[in-house]
Amino acid sequence: MKKILELKNITKTFPGVVALNKVKFDLYEGEVHALLGENGAGKSTLIKIISGVYRPDSGEIFINGRNSFFTSPTEAIKEGVATIHQELNLFEELTVAENIFVGNIEKFVFTKSRMIKITEKLLNELKFPIKADEKVKNLNTSEKQLVSIAKALSLNAKIIIMDEPTATITEHETKRLFEIIKDLKKRNISVIFISHRLEEVFEISDRVTVLRDGMFIGSGKTSEISKEELIKMMVGRKIEEMYPKFNVVSNKEIFRVENLEVGNFVQNVSFNVNKGEIFGIAGLVGSGKLEIALGIYGYLRSKWDKLIIDGQAYMPSKNMLKYGVALVPEDRKKMGLVLDMDIMRNIILQNANEVTKFGKISWKKSKEITNEEVNKYSIKVSSIKQKAKTLSGGNQQKVVLSKVLRKKPKIIFLVEPTRGIDVGAKVEVYNIVNRLANEGVGVVFISSELPEIVSLCDRVLVMHRGRATGILSKEEINQENILKLATGVDI
Amino acid sequence: MSWKGVLKKLKEYPAIVGFVGIVILFSLLSDRFMTLSNFINVFRQVSIQAIIAFGMTLVIISGGIDLSVGSVFAFSAVLMASIVKNGSVFLGILAALLVGALLGAINGFIIAKGKIQPFIVTLATMAIARSLTLVYSQGMPITGFPQSFRVIGRGDVAGIPVPIIIMFVVFGIVFYISMYTKLGLYTYAIGGNETAAKLSGVKVDRYKIIIYMISGLLAATSAIILTSRLNSAQPTFGTGYELDAIAAVVLGGASLAGGKGTVVGTLFGALIMGILNNGLNLLNVSPFYQQGVKGIVILIAVLIERES
DSSP, rough: OOOEEEEEEEEEEEEEEEEEEEEEEEOOOTTTEEOOOOSSSOOOOHHHTTTTSSSSEEEEEETTTOOOOSSHHHHHHHHHHHEEOSSSOOOOTTTTTHHTTTTGGSSSOOOOOHHHHHHHHHHHHHHHHOOTTGGGGGGOOOHHHHHHHHHHHHHSEEEEESSSSSTTTHHHHHHHHHHHHHHHHTTTTTEEEESSSSHHHHHHSEEEEETTEHHHHHEEGGGGOOOHHHHHHOOOHHHHHHHHOOOOOOOOOOEEEEEEEEEEEEEEHHHHHETTOOEEEEEESSSSHHHHHHHHSOOOOOOEEEEEEEEEEEEOOOGGGTTTTTEEOOOOIIIITTTBHHHHHHHHTTTHHHHTTTEOOOOHHHHHHHHHHHHHHHHSSSSSBOOOOOOOHHHHHHHHHHHHHHHHOOOEEEEEEETOOOOHHHHHHHHHHHHHHTTTTEEEEEEEEEEHHHHHHHHHEETTTTTEEEEEOGGGHHHHHHHHTTTTTOO | OOOOHHHHHHHHHHHHHHHHHHHHHHHHHTTTTTSSHHHHHHHHHHHHHHHHHHHHHHHHTTTTOOOOHHHHHHHHHHHHHHHHHOOHHHHHHHHHHHHHHHHHHHHHHHHHHHHOOOOHHHHHHHHHHHHHHHHHTTOOOOOOOOHHHHHHHHHHEEEEEHHHHHHHHHHHHHHHHHBBHHHHHHHHHHHHHHHHHHHHHOOOOHHHHHHHHHHHHHHHHHHHHHHHTTEEEEEETTTHHHHHHHHHHHHHHHOOOOOOOOOOHHHHHHHHHHHHHHHHTTTTTTHHHHHHHHHHHHHHHHHHHHOO
16 A cells, blocks of 8 residues: 655644644555544644644655645645545535535636536535535535535545544434545545544544654554553543542532523523532533533523522622632633733733722732732743733633632633643643532533543533433443433433 | 843834934924924924823723714814803813713713624714714804913913823823723723623623723813814814824824723824924925825834834
8 A cells, every 4th residue: 555645753833832742644545544632632733734734843744755745725735635624614605516616616617507517426426415506504514524525525635634523413424424434445535534432433444543742652553452552542641640539529509500591502401519519511512511601601691590509599690700600711812811911910800809999900919919829820930921822721721710710709610621731731620620629619510521521520411402411420421421412312 | 131122122112212213303304393392382282182092092902993082072172162152161161071971981882782893883973973063063163262261272380381281191190090990901901802801700891981981081171172272162173183093092002903002102102293293394394295204104103013
């Protein structure tokens, strides 16, 4: 078999992070190569380098044995490298045929009927059950994926990168996708397949490469590696060290919500949290799990029959913060921090009343408070006057946590609190979460990372299309059960 | 501090560098420029625009813009003029300030509660306030005020004209607001990241209303000075003042994207505009060229800032 892609010693750094450190990767003609790693391991950066979005700081890339790299995604596509992104980049208002031909029209005599004819022929050949003249907005996620694949093939792609293609589709659709991937192999097309789900990796891939913390950990034939070995390679440490757990669940309730409704995102959700408990919420993208937090916090319009915090009932309000609800939002850069302001001002922003008299801020007191917080959460800064944008992801998240926790909340919603931060910082966040629970704060842990949900939470509410499909008890929590509920299958 | 350090520090305040540069340039080109009386003259002229620009600074830091200041200026001027003419200086000034603050608050209210872009809202209120002015004044200037009123524009304390004193008092207040108050912190936060500010518990709507109210209030303050100085309120007052104010703020280093800017910068931005006017006049440069020179200076300033 011919090697069509080879990466050697690839290094890529971003301010505050080494995303890839001397990573290698290769791909043969007609093989399915799975790329594995936890979030933040460097998978996305690697595929962005392969597809021309990023330039590596150093290292070499060989395409068909030639030493070169792409300077833009357009160039990558021209050379036969296509990427099927998680958020599919299609034009919703255009038809399937138009989407396939966007950027590729000049090669053909352009009339609408001819375009649809060619597309139909292509779709028939691939056995894709899609109509060429259907508008893309009328298709579901799985069908949109097929459109992207068809588009890639119409551009003569030799390498197709699929970034977590199964994360947002049903089991049945996954089966169909795998049939298609097998068909692609027969056409001598190579696929780089990214997924968190090991079962899928074993089912579909010929070889597997594991990254961790931006480093190459190992690579080999899938048939010669066991599941346990793969997990060990991905996590890199024992589960107990990765996910510290020392909270003690009491039987005293700290929070309860009944019949929560948040806009069109969430309907009819009820749950309660006890003191000392870490309560998880899981669900796929768009399931409404994030909106639960934003709704209760008062950022999104919401309704409920009953909401009780520490024995006290509350009506929906725009500002639940003052009743002891805290939120660590999903995206710390867009929602958590004012990146152009310094660390001190970011912390004071949420705690201004503590340092303000008649509208005047005491900067002396602010400095004291900030230094206290920086020490308490061991935030690594060169100065508290440093702008928030210059911090690494983990330290940014600690600034968000410190400013939120300083208000001494009774119930805290942590939304994807470990996204994009390194493993060390993750463990620190888990430790903080455990401590909070033990201090009697109600903890709601909302995450897309199943391993952390499984290891950390005492109970898990699973969302599917805006509704709760079940609450799993400690004994029932495992990835399989969560995924079943998350895709709408009854256990 | 090293030479590079000094250069870096200066780059943070391009308006001060520009101001010094232009002062040196004009003092070389004209011997009438570098005199105390000329400088007092420049400061007095600048005071009108600077006071508006201080309010605009807060608006722009908060990520907004206020195009209505010129029209608010005109309406408060004619309203006050009619009251002052009928006898009460105090009531006239009070009315001007109240109506300025009110129009500003209305701007802020529509922007915050209606979730409409500030550009559009204040474009509309700019037209409405101008219309109100023309209707109220019947398109005629209102002139002839008692001596007690004319002190504001023409009087002086120990040789320093009252408008300059007012300008520095307003400067001090707005500087204090921006650096030492919750309102100031929140203004920067709203402009820097509105979502994060809201999620941190900042009552964004309320603070936006306050910010636009201050802008309206300062436009009215400036109108009082000019009306008194000219002994006349014209319905065409303030035309184009919004652009002068925005130019001063931008020259001062603020970003129209919000979250960035200083009142000190704005003061020097306004001074640059004033000195350019004055110097070009002293050099007998045709007014046909003057606008163009100002435009070029703004472009250069923004390009320098972009680099840093």
